[in-house]
Amino acid sequence: MVDPFDYFIDAIGAIRASAPVEPGVAAASDRNWSASATVYNLFVRYNAAFDHDRDGRIGTEPLAGGFRETGTLLKAIAMLPYIKRMGVNTLYLLPLTSIGKVNRKGELGSPYAIKNHYKLDETLGEPALDLPVETQLKALVEAAHHLGMRVVFEFVFRTASIDSDWIGEHPEWFYWLRTDRDPASYGPPAFDHNTLARIYEQVDKHDFHELPEPDEAYRSRFAPTPETATPGENGYTGTTPDGGECLIASAFADWPPDDRQPPWTDVTYLKLHDAPRFNYIAYNTIRMYDEALERPEFRAMALWQEITGIIPWCRDEFGIDGAMIDMGHALPPELKAAIVTEARRGKPEFAFWDENFDPSPKLKEEGFNAVLGSLPFVIHDVQYIKGLLNFLNRNGVAIPFFATGENHNTPRVCHHLTGKEAGRRRALFLFTLGAVLPAMPFIHSGMEICEWRPVNLGLNFTDDDRQHFPAETLPLFAPAACDWSESNGFAPLCDDIRRVLDIRSLYLDLVRRGEIGSIMQPYISDPALLTVMRKSGEKTLVFAGNSNFDDAVSGTMEFDEEAMELEELITGRKLTVSDHKVTLDFAPGECILFELPGAAEE
Template sequence: MHREHLEIVQSALRALSPAPESSSYRVPRMWVDEQPGAIAVDPVLWHLEQLGELLASPSADTAVDWHREAVVYNLFVRFGCAFDHDGDGRIAPEPLASGFRETGTLLKAIAMLPYIKKLGANTIYLLPLTTIGEKERKGTLGSPYAVQDPLRLDPMLAEPALGLQPETLLKAFIEAAHLQGMHVVLEFVFRTASVDSRWIGEHPEWFYWLKESVPPESYGPPHFQQDTLNEIYSLVDRHEMEGLPAPSESYRNQFARRPVTAEPQKEGGYRGIDADGEACRIASAFSDWPPDDRQPAWTDVTYLRMHTPPEFDYIAYNTIRMYDAALTNPETHNTGLWEEISGIIPRFQREYGIDGAMMDMGHALPAALKKEIVTRARKTRPDFVFWDENFDPTPAIRDEGFNAVFGSFPFVVSDIIYIRGLLNFLNKTGVALPFFGTGENHNTPRVPFRYGEQEAGRSFSTFIFTLSAVLPAVPFIHSGMEILEWRPVNLGLNFNDEDRAMWPPETLPLFSAASFDWERTNSLQPLNGYVKKVLDVRSRHLDIILSGEQGSLVIPIVSDDAIFALKRTAGGRSLLFIGNSAIDNPRTGYIEFKKESAALDDLLTGTICMVENHRLELTLKPGQCMLFLLPDEN
């Protein structure tokens, strides 16, 4: 396997002298021996030691169909690899005197790989790494989704001490992951760009322009009368996409008339002049589905203009996901933009050797464009994996060439009744496409945020992770979950106005410098050892767990509603999950069996539990779970 970029990094480190403040440079003990706390190291010598171990690793075998057995660790490098190295109580956005950063870098991501592998993960899913727009930035560092240049990496991901570009470090990271037998999936942003995107000056026709005379405070989603909203919802529900109601003429007239010429401004960004000679600016984006969503505009990003008809030269609900049937005609495609977008992943394949891609806002991309993206990437590498940020694992998405979808599981975990409903539905229909098995991601509340920072959050985190691991899903470790991190990364979905008032953008790690609580792990025993144990059991019974056939997700009746049971069956063998979803007290319940008596071995603890008189009765602590391989006829 390739090691040349790892060796370049090693040479750069060897050229450095030990750091003058090495006695005060600390790293999390979790990265070293999986325990809370911090240890003092010399950053040069420590990174050299980590790289030396990686380079000494024998090349690991990687399966052709690795995606079927993928266990994902989802990492936002700038945040997940950050640490208060000098112990002053803050994460400095500027590098320390030694030239090493406290914010997360790709060098520290390399050093974390052995820790991630020990958890049981074999796939790293990286949130966007590309350069971030300067204009209208959220927080102190800006959003990784405000992509200024989709082909260049954020310079914040490099360590100034090394004198190496982030592109070199990403190549080294992927080499190191491959040496560990791990795969790397990058998230790509194809629907939006920053309001000062590099593309604006070269291709103003790829963007929506708003007349400069429109006050920023008055711009936002169009207002629809209730009868129009009802009509929109009704047409969309029936998949009747022809002639969807347009916003009012006054709303549409806020947007510039084409063609537009763009000129860069000294203060950053671009100013345009439209066909009427009127000054205009890039139109910032907003959440435009549902059509009556009243969230404020997203000031740092804009939507890319995927279609050319002038009658659609505005941003509204059909910009994102509900395309009018008129836009399916190939003559309406913004072909130059589509060509540019569909060439991005092949470039990353050639440059970096990535193994897969998550398509951000995949539900919002034209189907024809998604098909072209997948086709071109698979020409370069037939086994390349695609994940779709879509919520329904349908056969149609599978047939588009995707290997998994985000799915809806994080949105039902707050209520055991909804979990039962989702799994009963999947049992009847079968699982057409794997989804992410997780209770959280960077856009949703973390499980401890929902249920409390202390034992209640730990209990439900244990329950949800164990249940997720036995579903026909992709186990998904949202970085920080294993140490019970509770603070939200971003307020995207399932948050309320009170949350938004409490967590403005400058406090959120998606936009500003921050770190996990690596030292105290939320004052609780971390879950890393438990995560490893569950994933080990899963790996021994993949033939049962990966089956998504109809009838493979049976929910047995338990006498206590808080105790949830799930029977997974495939090839004449069955695995039984039983867990206590209650977060504050033990619960006792029983489940009935066909067999009068049997001895069942809990695969997680080795405890023997007895079936007597056709019943298995259990008392489970809050969040406690058990897994049993069932004898025949049960």
């Protein structure tokens, strides 16, 4: 048992005892600090939640003493020394802004249903403190800075809540549905097989001329901008020029065009272009913009200017060091460029991360410092991982990607592995692999204790998953907490993570290299085994690991050097090369790191 007061006082003492770092820890000379970042991704409402009264549930109302069980900024401050001890130097927070109340998914609503960009979610504050929630957030950022940790906020600019405060003042910034067309039957547009094939072919070729549109029946469901917009318990209703009634159109997955994720009932897409022909929500109006739409005269410039002012305000108000752009891949390039330019005005070291999957030179030219990347989407099969590494080796890595096997939209690394040591092995295998790539080591909060329950069923989930985890019960929408008390029967990975990060720091210049040909995969005799070699000058670092998390596997590697002794860096044990080869015996999920002598080549 832990007394919360004593725990928090100890945490504050640990923060105060650290060597102080000046506010704004990102030095102006370090404009590429993301390349050296180790990230801890925190969803405050969930990851800092705890069942204080031990009644088996996370309550949504404050307890008698004025403290909440759902995660708060105060509890996030208390977590900082723990996060820092793992070797983390960057805190990445999912959206903290106020949440819409209409058509909420789950009891708490989605943090992506942004009601007002300039207000915070009040439930993130502890009522007992009698301090504005804004003050509590400033305290969190200040405490992180004091520990030498940078802070990145995630921003949502492609969508808003269906009761957004912007609707009353600017109904033209939103898509509206006619209410005489049975709103209950509204959903993504359907395309036949041939049309889908044509869509994919054109998009693959970057041919956005006359992209196939939804049929007339779908397009006619959308109303022109209403003359008035009136708020009500069920959201805004509008009156069209012809006297008809309309309401805000909710959102759905934007790509691929036949995606059938559950609808996003509490959010809507912002109408970034104003062109009567394209007054509908579909893939060609909200992401893969038709070239007839993506023209300067159709840009909703008042909305664009409003959006570009949000990050500078937040940067100055809370002292943050960077921004992650949600659905950055769905924003017009010119808008993204304006967002980056304005946020860096007077602060060139301000970092930008993008929800994009290809760490290409194009994104670097756009001013981004890191991207999500594809690693979380290939981890289920070692052959897919090898394919991704081959792709990165052929094309190069212009900017770092997130070195992680999971985020809040994907299955957890330990998904379907609850109660098995295999989950722990898999988590450490993937973290160690990511640590030797030109990427940002990334800990999705809970990964280090092998949490297996998904946060959201976004990508790579099965129909069985969707039946087993109803959307309204998921942590992204409902009260929940990680299993901090039991760690799912695993020994936490915190010490292992720190050990791997300490090794990475010794080879940082080497692993940060991302040029073409810098991520080699030396031959090893068993296909279940994965190898990665990083080489720069006299240093060569090798990763080798067993992707079979249930069974032991042996494999042989060959070298030009006839005989040599190698030190395995994680455990310190010796590896003996004789007759140009070494046979490695791997326990399930085991991985190793070793350095080759400067004169030796594989």
